[in-house]
Amino acid sequence: MDEALLENFIALILTHTGIHIRSQDKSLLAKKLSDRSRALSYSRLSSYYALLANGGDRDSQQEWKVLASVITTGESYFFRDQGQITLLQERILPELMTTHSEDRRLNILSAGCSSGEEVYSLAILLKELIPYIHNWNISLVGLDLNQEAIAKAKEGLYSEWSFRGVEPARRSHYFQRTAQGWQVIPELQKMVEFRCANLIQDGITCFAHESVDLIICRNVFIYFDRDRISLVLKKFIDLLKPKGYLLTGHTELQGQIVEPLQILSFPESVIYQHSPHPPEILPAPTPSQPLIPANTWERAQDAFSQGNYGDAIRLSKDWLKLNPKDDQTLSLIAQAAANQGKYAAAIDTCHQILAIAPTSSSALFLLAQIAESQGDIDKAKEYLRRILFLDPNSIPAYLELLELHARDRESGQAQRLLETAAALLQERPDTDIIPYRQGVTVATLRTHLEQLLKSL
Known part of the structure; x- marks a missing residue:
């Protein structure tokens, strides 16, 4: 592929999806683009580029959905990142349950949910933590750019590889063994919803302004540049309730201006809490300079x-x-x-x-x-x-x-x-x-x- 055309593709992908293509991934991207061009019977790659560039066209929109599945290869498994799972299980979810003990309503968003393991893990935690959960109104939504991953999440059928580190008793309780793999039980499947969405291009319409208690977005921002991280972060802040939580991958927001989010540091992970009106903190008196030997x-x-x-x-x-x-x-x-x-x-x-x-x-x-x-x-x-x-x-x-x-x-x-x-x-x-x-x-x-x- 012509180097100039490849750079145009890379710029277009960045604008449309927020995904930053690294230099070492360029040759693999060129192959994937050529494969898609041939699949659509284009004789020239420039014609395929023109299709993608015409973002308002229906055929273009459909091809972007296909291409997103080709260039994103998110891999997940149940109860990933035990540190954050522990925080969810022992601190965040119990606190939210207490806060909503009267209205019994929780709104939770998993952004970049891949094939759904994270969302079902959250559903399992909620079932184990909330007595009489059928009396609660819980909206648990997973979003991802990759339509193939969303289709798999909706199907709820997983191989042994997705359960590495999961106790066999827990797996047997929430999944049914079939000839094709492990199927999520219907009771758990009814608790969740999955949608295909582009965090860069789309508005997050599944929840209203300041209505979400918890947003989890892990291993997504590592693929975005600084400006697009900031763009999506603003969308998340708009969705979060006061005192709502945001969990990201470790260090993914380093260098970003996160206000009005408050940074909370725990041994297991750094997490963020929406604090639009933080209390005024008076400056501490300046201590005397300690006497520390020069060596x-x-x-x-x-x-x-x-x-x-x-x-x-x-x-x-x-x-x-x-x-x-x-x-x-x-x-x-x-x-x-x-x-x-x-x-x-x-x-x-x-x-x-x-x-x-x-x-x-x-x-x-x-x-x-x-x-x-x-x-x-x-x-x-x-x-x-x-x-x-x-x-x-x-x-x-x-x-x-x-x-x-x-x-x-x-x-x-x-x-x-x-x-x-x-x-x-x-x-x-x-x-x-x-x-x-x-x-x-x-x-x-x-x-x-x-x-x-x-x-x-």
């Missing part, structure tokens, strides 16, 4: 290098009294806490770093490592993809993500990552040191990737 930071580094992580954290916190937004010091605290196995403290510190430096690869790397050590491979992949979104040339991130996909026997994704990593290594001298694990030369990595390629 405190060097002492903290020495303690860390010697494995004295408790001393390293104590000294670093002293240093932060003089430099409260020093992300380097916070990084040392986070890594020391992780080395002690204090993962909740390490995760919280990483989020503090990202609030100061939204593009901090070190914080995202550490979050990925913690997620992997806790067995949440999908969350680890999410953090690594976030690094690559911010820095498409991060060889260590490609290598870590490659290892995870290879471990999960996802050979197609692993091979694409391997090819990209190998291409980036081709531009580096053999003796260069790549900060991967404990540091390794380019020549050694090339040999490693060649061996890994044979095993895929």
